[in-house]
Amino acid sequence: MNEVLDRAAAAAPHTLAPRHVYLVDGSGFIFRAYHALPPLTRSDGLPTAAVLGFSNMLAKLLSETDADHIAVIFDYSGASFRNRLYDQYKAHRPEPPEDLAPQFPLIRRATEAFGVCQIELADFEADDLIATYARHAVEAGAEVTIVSSDKDLMQLVGPHVKMLDPIKNRPIGEAEVRERFGVGPERVVDVQALAGDSVDNVPGVPGIGVKTAAELINTYGDLETLLAHAAEIKQPKRRESLLENAPMARLSKELVKLDDDAPLPCPLSDLAVRPPDLDRLLPFLREMEFRALATRMTQRLAGMAPAAPAEAPAPAIPEIPPFTAPREYLVIDSDEALDRWTGRAREAGAVAVSLEASSTAGGRPALVGIALAIRPSEAGYLPLTPAPGEGSLDLGPRPGLDRRPTLDRLRPLFADPGVLKIGHDMKGAARLLLREGLPLAPWDCTMLMSYVLDGGQFEHAIEALVRRNFEHEMTPLKDLVGSGKSLIPFAEVPLERARDYLAERADAALRLHMLLKARLVAAHMAAFYETIERPLVPVVAQMELHGIKVDRGALSDLSRDFTLRIAELEEAIFKSVGSPFNIGSPKQLGEVLFDKLGLPGGKKGKTGAYGTDASVLEQLAPLHEAPRLVLDWRMLSKLKSTYADALGEEIDPGDGRVHTSYALAATATGRFSSTEPNLQNIPIRTEEGRRIRRAFVAEEGNVLLSADYSQIELRLAAHVAEVPELKEAFRQGSDIHALTASQVFGVPLDRMDALTRRRAKAINFGIIYGISAFGLGAQIGVPQAEAAAYIRAYFERFPAIRAYMERVKTDCRAKGYVETIFGRKCFIPGIRDPNPARRAGAERQAINAPLQGSAADIIRRAMARIPPALASAGLQARMLLQVHDELLFEVPEGEAEATAGLVKAVMEGACAPNCDLSVPLVVETGRAKSWDEAH
DSSP: OHHHHHHHHHHOSTTSOOSEEEEEEHHHHHHHHHHHSOOOBOTTSOBOHHHHHHHHHHHHHHHHOOOSEEEEEOOOSSOBHHHHHOTTTTTTOOOOOTTTGGGHHHHHHHHHHTTOEEEOOTBSOHHHHHHHHHHHHHHTTOEEEEEOOOGGGGGGOBTTEEEEETTTTEEEOHHHHHHHHSSOGGGHHHHHHHHOBTTTTBOOOTTOOHHHHHHHHHHHSSHHHHHHTGGGOSSHHHHHHHHHTHHHHHHHHHHHSOOTTOOOSSOGGGGBOOOOOHHHHHHHHHHTTOHHHHHHHHHHHTTOOOOSOSSOOOOOOOOOOOTTSOOEEEEOOSHHHHHHHHHHHHHHTEEEEEEEEEEOTTSOEEEEEEEEEEETTEEEEEEBOOOOSTTOOOOOSOSSBOHHHHHHHHHHHHHOTTSEEEESSHHHHHHHHHHTTOOOOSEEEHHHHHHHHHTTTSOOSHHHHHHHHHOOOOOOTHHHHOOGGGOOOGGGSOHHHHHHHHHHHHHHHHHHHHHHHHHHHHTTOHHHIIIIITTHHHHHHHHHHHOEEEOHHHHHHHHHHHHHHHHHHHHHHHHHHTSOOOTTOHHHHHIIIIIISOOSOOOBOTTSOBOOSHHHHHHHTTTOHHHHHHHHHHHHHHHIIIIIIHHHHHEETTTTEEOOEEESSOSSSSOOEEESSOOSOOOSSSHHHHHHHHTEEOOTTEEEEEEEESSHHHHHHHHHTTOHHHHHHHHHTOOHHHHHHHHHHOOOGGGOOHHHHHHHHHHHHHHTTTOOHHHHHHHHTOOHHHHHHHHHHHHHHOHHHHHHHHHHHHHHHHHSEEEOTTOOEEEOGGGGOSSHHHHHHHHHHHHHHHHHHHHHHHHHHHHHHHHHHHHHHTOOOEEEEEETTEEEEEEEGGGHHHHHHHHHHHHHTTTTTTOOOSSOOOEEEEEESBHHHHO
16 A cells, blocks of 8 residues: 555646556446455444445555556446437346445445545446546546456557456456457447447347457448448348348447547546545444454555454455466377376366266266366366277277276376365266276365355356356357257267367366355355365265165056046046146136136236146135146146156166266255256155155165154254243153144143144244245135234244244345354345345245255265264165255165164264254154155
């Protein structure tokens, strides 16, 4: 910050001509700041994350720039002259997020507190003011840097004007503009006029994108020349579109062209850099409760070295080159080259890896390519020859190193404890390597790192992360292998394309690791990642590899039975309505129910068809037998197609087992989901669901062991809500549902009937899911008013539950997320939604997420601890499945009792040592030949 003082002193006489002028795009800074940090609030609940991010960015800019003149230019809140040219301009722009709007005036105050000139002007956009000040500065002999990455400002780039991306610290000059638009800065407005802009609602010319627009402008020189020769263009659609939309193209150019002759709100000399005034800056930072930033600014402005600040400054994110910088992706085509790469990895202490497989004739994936990245922009691609033997790909001669010796050559690197292996979805990589008999340790998974930081907010696929963090579009796999009938194995992709695809993924994983590792430390989430998420990688990979045996004959019998029952239901439905129709068509079903039968409550959606989802049919079921029969028909049809038929197709012919794939970063709460096949949604309370589970069996000489947490979310609710009666009941091992029925309905325990207990059970579980009176009434078969009375009675008896729910909703509205007992942040995007129905749904999520998320964290901790515990005890059990609160094992018959005891002990102690629950965790175990009988 001393540099600021020096520049300020030099620039103090306003008669000095500017040498270097910085023009900061205020809106770009604001939205970068808002999205860079998690939600943050002051102690009074005022959101301040964007203010803090903006202040940090401005402080960093002031300490690093050599500018002698600087200003932050903001958009004026009202319309601009462009709205008079075209009333639909920016008409579709959404309102700013609810928690961002109150921060706008605070950000202007922050700019003023830092002593930086802030500028805005009615009827003009910030970009026009930037263009105007840039012109005046250049005419005064100065160099200009526009601090922004906004594409609309790229038309200003020239010999004396450049741009600077403030996040990537990347300069944007004429070459970068040409790479973005395909033309130089002087023709950007012509390209934009043709391509339009959906964000700002600039119409452009239909059917013409940026690439085509650049091609046309490079051919014809400018927009007017192009339009004058539009009739000569050979492509019919392009020609007709240009001829029909020429006025729109000209209007679009007027909309995108920046006005560099706007009135100056203040003279250029007022932009002279001046040092921040601590007497003005510090009170603002303290008012915002930015203690760490206040400490750093005090030390900088006083010229002191940092000495034990009250809050340690967040670690700086290392400089990461943009993807637009030159990249070198090589083919590793010899043992000597591979040895050089592995040697460099050992020297670096870390290597990013990306693997790709091709499906084989037997349905199992075969590893066909590995990419290694040691540093950004440099990666090597190692093609492997196809696997020999049964079930391998028959692709003929292929380039690549000999498979087995090459993998053996990689073994020491993958097992080296001194080399960190980095990748995206390392669970998938570990599963592929385990199939090849290769170890993998230690590792970091950028997908799980992103999930810990932003679970529930964003997608965590590598393409989405690279797009969001680096503004780069990665090549999708389907561009290489096709889809549908044209799908080809990855091993058949041309070598150069395969190299670029996989090397880019290793390169991206390395860059993401540099970014996310620093973010984890800054967010104080590194320990959570290291202790809960990271250890799951090899555990779940091994589970997927084990799979579970499925009795194909039992599935066939079940499918035949379902077919007969579905046919019987169809006949009954047709008889009940008087004619046949397509039951699977919502449109036809709605017409039958509401038009033909005249049932009440029919509501048509946007398509004009009646709504016929399950909730509608459940309301109609007491009024007519057809809706009830349709519900049964849908249930059986889904079970038949999803499980009785589809499971048989998922059985691996090599081992007779089904190998599901678990998604570790898919839900907001940390719960697993599974695909190919989905084993999480098999019903357990219906006979049909139990019959499906009976088809999952143990191998000869083994049994299946089920270990299931008992009422874990209710126990967690009693703990976090501090409900004395429920905590004591769980400590005593009482029947919690009977106790609730006794407390709420006033029925003595010794006279408790099954119906009253069932209603209490529905309330217990419904409350923690934020159930409504309507939902509870439908579930237990009572009128809505009666259900509402039950809920009121419950809250009167257990006021701590109500207080917990209100506290969670208030906290979530302020922060945007809720937390589990271990610190997982579960973001609830709709918590501030202006739509009452959507907001109410988000509030129900917020109530349950800390409980469901804590339960998920607990079972994840248990899963990571069980395999080493089994190995230490010399037990041969294999963990096969995780379904919600249950773990399923395959165990030698002679070890069943010992394994059950060990698993129960580990699961019940999963909270220790980090968290002491005030209620005990209880795990129930069972063992049998089939999953259903073991549960």
